[in-house]
Amino acid sequence: MKNKIILLSIFLISTLIGMAQDTKESLDQYLKIAANNNPGLKAKFNDYMAAMEKVPQVGTLPDPQLTFGYFINPVETRLGPQRATFGLRQAFPWFGLLASKEDLATEMAKAKYEIFENSKSNIFFEIKTAYFNCYFMEKAIQITKENLEILRIFKNLSLVKIETGNASIVDELRVELEINDLENQLALLIDSRNVFQTKFNNLLNRDNSVLIETPNELWQDELPFENLTLLDSIYNNNHEIKSIDHKLNAFLSQEVMAKKEGLPKFNLGVNYIIVGKNHISSDPNNGKDALLFPSIGVSIPIYRKKYKAMIVEAQYLQIAEIAKKEDKRNTLNTVYENTFKDFNDSERCIALNKKQSEIAKKVLDVLITSYTTNSKDFEEVLRIERQLLGYKLAQQKAIADKNVAVAFMHYLLGN
Numbered sequence: 001m002k003n004k005i006i007l008l009s010i011f012l013i014s015t016l017i018g019m020a021q022d023t024k025e026s027l028d029q030y031l032k033i034a035a036n037n038n039p040g041l042k043a044k045f046n047d048y049m050a051a052m053e054k055v056p057q058v059g060t061l062p063d064p065q066l067t068f069g070y071f072i073n074p075v076e077t078r079l080g081p082q083r084a085t086f087g088l089r090q091a092f093p094w095f096g097l098l099a100s101k102e103d104l105a106t107e108m109a110k111a112k113y114e115i116f117e118n119s120k121s122n123i124f125f126e127i128k129t130a131y132f133n134c135y136f137m138e139k140a141i142q143i144t145k146e147n148l149e150i151l152r153i154f155k156n157l158s159l160v161k162i163e164t165g166n167a168s169i170v171d172e173l174r175v176e177l178e179i180n181d182l183e184n185q186l187a188l189l190i191d192s193r194n195v196f197q198t199k200f201n202n203l204l205n206r207d208n209s210v211l212i213e214t215p216n217e218l219w220q221d222e223l224p225f226e227n228l229t230l231l232d233s234i235y236n237n238n239h240e241i242k243s244i245d246h247k248l249n250a251f252l253s254q255e256v257m258a259k260k261e262g263l264p265k266f267n268l269g270v271n272y273i274i275v276g277k278n279h280i281s282s283d284p285n286n287g288k289d290a291l292l293f294p295s296i297g298v299s300i301p302i303y304r305k306k307y308k309a310m311i312v313e314a315q316y317l318q319i320a321e322i323a324k325k326e327d328k329r330n331t332l333n334t335v336y337e338n339t340f341k342d343f344n345d346s347e348r349c350i351a352l353n354k355k356q357s358e359i360a361k362k363v364l365d366v367l368i369t370s371y372t373t374n375s376k377d378f379e380e381v382l383r384i385e386r387q388l389l390g391y392k393l394a395q396q397k398a399i400a401d402k403n404v405a406v407a408f409m410h411y412l413l414g415n
Contacts, residue, residue: 027127027128027131030127030131030204031124031127033204033206034123034124034127034203034204034205035120035123037204037205037206038123038203038204038205039205040119040123041116041119041120041123044112044115044116044119044120045116047112047115047116048109048112048113048115048116051105051108051109051112052109054105054108054109055102055105055106055109057105058098058101058102058104058105059098059099059101059102059105060098061090061091061092061093061098062091064088064089064090065087065088065089065090065091066086066087066088067085067086067087067088067089068084068085068086068087069084069085069086069087070083070084071083071084071085074276076278077275077278080275080276080277080278080288081275081276081278082273082274082275082276083274083275083276084273084274085271085272085273085274086271086272086273086274087269087270087271087272088269088270089267089268089269089297090267090268090269091265091266091267091299092265092266092267092268093260093265094260094261094263094264094265095260096256096260097257097260097261097263100253100254100256100257100260101253101257103249103250103253103256104250104253104254104257107246107247107249107250107253108246108247108250110246111243111244111246111247111250112243114239114240114242114243114246115239115243117239117242117414118238118239118240118243118414121239121410121411121414121415122411123203124407124410124411124415125407125408125410125411126199126203127200127203127204128403128404128407129404129407130196130199130200130203131200131212131214132218132400132401132403132404132407133196133400134193134196134197134200134212134214135214135215135218135400136396136397136400137189137192137193137196138193138214139218139396140189140393140396140397141186141189141190141193143389143392143393143396144182144185144186144189144389145186147182147385147389148179148182148183148186150385151175151178151179151182151385152179154175154381154382154385155172155175155176155179157371157372158171158172158175158378159172161371161372171378174378174379174382175382178382178385178386182389197211197212200212218396218399218400218403219403220350220399220402220403221402221403221406221407222406223340223343223406223409224406224409224410224413227340230336230340230409231332231333231336233413234332234336234409234412234413235329235332237413237414238328238332238412238413238414239414240328241325241328241329241332242414244321244324244325244328245325247321248318248321248322248325251314251317251318251321252314252318254313254314254317255311255314255315255318257314258307258310258311258313258314259307259311261301261307261310262301262304262307262308262310262311263301264298264299264300264301265298265299265301266296266297266298266299267296267297267298267299268294268295268296268297269294269295269297270292270294270295271292271295272292273292275288332412335412336409336412339405339408339409339412340405340409342401342404342405343402343405343406343409345401346398346399346401346402346405347398347402349394349395349397349398349401350395350398350399350402353391353392353394353395353398354395356387356391357388357391357392357395360384360387360388360391361388363384364381364384364385364388367380367381367384368381
C-alpha cells in the first residue's frame with residue numbers, strides 16, 4: 001500500500017510539472033476601450049480641437065468700425081443744416097498676412113495633434129505593459145500554486161518514508177520550510193497582481209474590481225521591421241519628431257507673418273451725413289442727405305524696431321526647434337538601442353530557461369526515483385525543485401519582457 005502511495009506521488013508530481021495550456025488573447029478590445037474612455041487622451045484631443053478653432057479667428061479681417069456723430073450746433077449749409085453723420089471703416093492688412101497667420105495657427109494645431117497621437121501611443125504602450133505584467137502575475141501565481149502542491153506531495157512522501165523508518169524527520173521539516181517560503185511568495189504575487197490590475201483598469205477609466213482576462217500561455221510578438229530599417233522608420237514616424245516639424249513650419253510662417261506685419265495696412269471708408277431742410281433755400285437738393293464717396297487711408301509702420309524683433313524672434317524659435325529635433329533623434333537612437341538589447345536579451349532568456357527547465361525536470365525525476373528507493377538526496381530534491389520553479393518563472397517573465405520591448409518599439413514608431 002505504501003509503495004502504491006509513493007508511485008502515485010511520483011505520477012502526480014510529473015503531471016503537475018508538465019501541465020500547460022496554449023491560448024491567445026487579443027488586446028484590441030482593451031485598446032479601443034482606452035481610446036474612448038481615457039481622460040488623459042480626451043484632454044489632449046480637446047487641446048487639439050481648441051487649437052483648430054484658432055485658425056478661423058486669425059484668418060479673417062478685423063471687424064469694421066462704425067462711427068456716429070451728432071452736431072449739437074448743426075452746421076448750416078446751402079442745402080440745409082448738417083444734423084448727424086455716420087462713418088464706416090474697414091481695415092485691410094498687407095496681401096498674404098492673413099494667410100500666413102492661418103498657416104501659423106494650422107501648423108501649431110497639427111503639432112498639438114501629434115502630441116495627442118503620441119499620448120495615445122504611450123497609453124497603448126502602458127496598457128500593453130500592464131497587460132503583460134498581469135499575465136505574468138497570473139502565471140506566476142499558477143506556477144507557485146502548482147509547486148506548493150508538489151511540495152505537499154513531497155511532504156506526504158517524506159511522511160511515508162518516515163513511517164517506514166527509511167527517512168528522518170528532518171526531511172519533513174525541510175519541506176515545511178520550503179512551503180512556508182513559497183506561501184509567503186504567493187501572497188506577495190497576489191498583492192502585486194492587484195496593483196497591476198488597478199493600474200490597468202485606471203488606464204481604461206473603469207472600476208478597479210473588473211477582472212482582466214489573460215491567456216493561459218502568452219504569445220510572443222516580433223519586431224515589425226529589420227534592424228537596419230527600424231531606426232529610420234522611427235525617425236520618420238515618431239509623433240514627437242512630427243510635432244517638432246510642425247512647430248518648425250509654424251515658426252517659418254511666423255517669420256513671414258512678421259515681415260508682412262511691417263508692411264503698410266490699408267483702410268477704406270464711407271461717410272453719410274444727415275441734412276435738414278433750409279427753409280429759405282429753393283435748391284432742388286434742399287434737405288437731401290449727403291453720401292460721400294469712399295475714403296482711403298494707409299497705416300505706415302514707421303517704428304521698425306518691434307517688427308525687426310518679431311522677425312528675429314521667429315528665427316530664434318526655428319533654431320531652437322532644429323536643436324530640439326536633433327536632440328530628440330539622439331535620444332531615440334539611445335532608447336532604440338537599449339530596447340533592441342532588451343528584446344534580444346529576452347529571446348535568449350526564453351531559450352535558456354526553457355532548456356534549463358527541461359534539464360532540471362529530468363534531474364528532478366531521477367532524484368525523486370532515487371529518494372523513493374534509498375531515501376537519499378532529499379535536500380537535493382528540494383534544491384532542484386526550487387531551481388525548476390525559478391526557471392519556469394524566469395521563462396514566463398522573459399516572454400512578457402519580450403512583448404513589452406516590442407510594444408515599446410511600436411510606441412517609438414507611433415503605433
